[in-house]
Amino acid sequence: MKAAILKTLDHRWLPAARSNRARGLWFAGLLAVLAIFLILSVTIGTRDVEWADIAAVLCGVQDNIGQAAVALRIPRTFLALLAGAALGLAGAIMQGVTRNPLADPGILGVNMGASLAVVIGVAWFGMSSAHAYIWTAIGGAGCAAVFVYTIGSLGRGGATPLKLALAGAATSVAFASMVIAVVLPRGDIAGGIHAWQVGGVGGATYERIVPVLPFLAIGFAISLLSARKLNSLALGDELAAGLGEHVAATRAIASLGAILLCGATTAVCGPIGFLGLVVPHLCRNLIGVDHRWLLPFSALGGAVLLLGADILGRIVARPGEIDVGIVTALIGAPFFIWIVRRQRVREL
Template identity: 90%
Template sequence: MTAASIKIPVRVHGIVARSSRTRGLWLLVLVAVLALLSALSVTIGTRDVAWAEIMAALGGGQETIGQAAVALRMPRTLLAVLSGAALGLAGAIMQGVTRNPLADPGILGVNMGASLAVVIGVAWFGITSAHAYIWTAILGAGGAAVFVYTIGSLGRGGATPLKLALAGAATSVAFASLVIAIVLPRGDIAGGIHAWQIGGVGGATYDRVVPVLPFLGVGFAISLLSARKLNSLALGDDVAAGLGEHVATARAVASLGAILLCGATTAVCGPIGFLGLVVPHLCRTLIGVDHRWLLPFSALGGAALLLGADILGRIVARPGEIDVGIITALIGAPFFIWIVRRQRVREL
């Protein structure tokens, strides 16, 4: 009895230690991949540049065309990293809050709610400032999230994954139709709105990135600090309440973080879909379901995937480029179909 009681803790401790080492290794790999993609992002474009020009541009030089090109790509790279991290993290939060494997800012209509709010603000109220765009998008994202969750909760069984996905899909289609109806008679804004709706990071400048940083910072902080609460919610509402967790408050706070991230990202980049669906699923296969690891991994994975999609869009259509929203849709749509067909669409 004594020998057995000694061996079991040692064996369990060994499993935990190996798991932590594995996660740590994957974390280093992910950081290295993100660093490599960042380097490629400032290198690849319509004009290839040498490392000497890159280093000179990083030091503030813009004497040559190559240095000027690098100077333009640096804010684009920064925006891609921040936006990808925000969407990947928001997707993991939404899947944890709803315990829905199909949850995603695009599928649940959150991105389209932010998009509709911005279009209304531009067309009817003439908003122009960056902060007005951001606040409007955040309010639209929050309203859409509440609306979809309310609709998905109606009837027997409450907010099941399938009902939420159907409610989100229907809401997205309805909001997209409203956007078209609002923009169609407004030729003065139609071109800019259509380009923004595709979703992309092209043309990024530091003047566009800086206003969104406080909102993303608050969203990242709230979301990452919700990891333990999401672990409790994953055990079920009754168990979480028995552990002393205020279930409704935990859901509301975590959802607030995701809404801030989605709204702020949509305001500056436009609606980018499927990233928040793909990344958390890939990260779970690497490091498991512990949100203390899953959330930061989803942020890093989202940054790497969006940056990689942006680089791919520049390569396949040279000397032009394909917006990153199109690339992520091409990647995410088959992944969504695979999840629906191969996995049981139940609660996480």
């Protein structure tokens, strides 16, 4: 019965349900694009490199400037892969938990909550260790998520998509203002904080990446294991409860996975917006609303989009570069406006 209801829901959202064969082909196509972007990310930059330089670095040799450039790009590429997958998956989880097509770690204030917590930790408590950054960012992300959901739940109708989006937008603006207020008197840290707040993967090192791996691994595991329960939530709270799901626990556990992904990513990359909004929408149009497919697709699509944005930022501003946070904002802002118009937010 549950499978039949989910199939009906899939037809309701899309003109036709996607077959597993078609989904498999799309997944293979995304993997191929990802492989191409991984190669381009290592080869494209201010300095051209040869294939021999790449092979030498993979073998542990760094004898010239080209090989040194490759050695810097490999951890950057790895970080973009992880961060994109984490944010894409977190966006799909948040949209599933809230049943809100506008849900996104940036729009709902989660990224900015993590950012504010880190800035306060640095400015007021002298925080400097990688693990302190990560725990603080995760705590800030969690507090922001609870705050926005609480505010969006007030009043008649509960937590509607429009109220959550408005509460998240207002919270993001308020937190951004608080970040400025905290940093303004601290000229000694202002430059580094402002650069981090833009959101980017430049300057990545293995020393920065390794501490976040356990948090990302747990976040990925929790999120992907929530797929079936999110399918139940998509049917509505009453029907999900009738099918034996504990609605509150399902929301809390899935949200925990998204918060871990957002907090850990923000700690190492800074707040990167709109990626978690764009990717799940595109994937949903490709493969349908079944979260067993949507979540892996969103992770893969997020990695592709962030790698592509990083590559584009290096190309358009050579010999300089544009941080991925700016590129994703330029892509995501028009997409957000299009979604609002398409979904007729007043009716949500």
